Amino acid sequence: MKCCLMKVCRLLCFVLTLPLHLMDVTGLYGIYKRVFPLLAYNITFSYNDKMHKTKRELFRNLGKFANTDGSLRLLEIGCGSGANFKFYPYGCTVICTDPNPHFEKYLRMSMDANAHLTYGEFVVASGExxxxxxxxxxxxxxxxxxxxxxxxxxxVLREVRRVLRPGGAFYFLEHVVSDPSTWTYFFQYVLEPLWYYLGDGCVITRATWKDLEAAGFSELHLRHIEAPEVTLMIRPHIMGYSVK
Incomplete structure (x- = not known):
């Protein structure tokens, strides 16, 4: 019964997103891509407050992957508005990539606010x-x-392995799909078509840990966590790092 209800509700949600799909097909959705960086910039403050301890824990050992001369060269994929800058160690060089060039304005604001870092170029590119x-x-x-x-x-993970030096590390914090028996999964499945457009391509039903397990890193340190203070649909998270 629950499965049938879930499928019916998803279909209704899909119907509601048809205007957004039409905007995407006709190119009008590109307007939203200009607005999305502003929304993401404002959401960043709320998410960072709720996940501050988690991010501190995630990035606490970044320094162990520095070179013998103490330098640390870091590449952030999908840097957005620079939400992670304040968690990076003093003096490291940060290179930023994002496929949306309209993030650069907000990225520069975060750079100015985090003068403890050295910044390389901002590369407009997809992770793939x-x-x-x-x-x-x-x-x-x-x-x-x-x-x-x-x-x-x-x-994307193949590109990560390509650009990392031997012994380098890939750090991740991602929301993932919930267990199919949960109500969280119910709402993830139902609202996924709408969430995709509102989140600029965000898919809330991905089992990303399976891709990390299959990516061919020499080490994988991965934990499943719940983020109870964030929106229900993105509460299940994975966090950790892989070593090339």
Whole structure:
């Protein structure tokens, strides 16, 4: 009964998103891509407050992947408005990539507010194709709340392995699909068509940990956690890091 109700509700939600789908097909959805960075910038403050301890814990050992001279070169995929900058160690060099060029205005604001870091270029590129970043050129890659919206997760992870030096690390914090027996999963499944457009391509039913397990890293340190203070649909998270 619950399964049938879930499918009917999803169909209704899909019907409601048809105008958004039409906007996407006709190119009008591009207007939203200009607005989305402002929304994301404002949401960042709320999410960081709720996940502050989690992010502190996630990034606490970034320094162990520094070079022998103490330098740390970090690449952030889907950097958005720079929500993670304040968690990075003093003096590290940060290279930013994002497929949406309209984030740059808010990114510069975060850079100005985090003068303890050195910043490289802002590269407009998708995670699946970071040709502008050289092979084995960074010590750490960071990706938070990004793998939910990429088109091909495994391809992104291949790019991560390409740009990481041997022994470098990939840090991640991502919301994932809930257990199918939960009400969280019910709402994730039902609202996914609408969430996709409101979240600029965000898919809330991905089992991202399976892609990380299949990505070929030499080590994988992964934890499943619940983020009870955030929106129900994105409460299940995974966090951790992989070593090349």
């Amino acid at each position: 194709d970071m040709a502008a970043v050289e092979d084995e050129s960074v010590d750490v890659v960071v990706c938070t709340l990004v793998l939910c919206s990429v088109r091909n997760t495994l391809r």
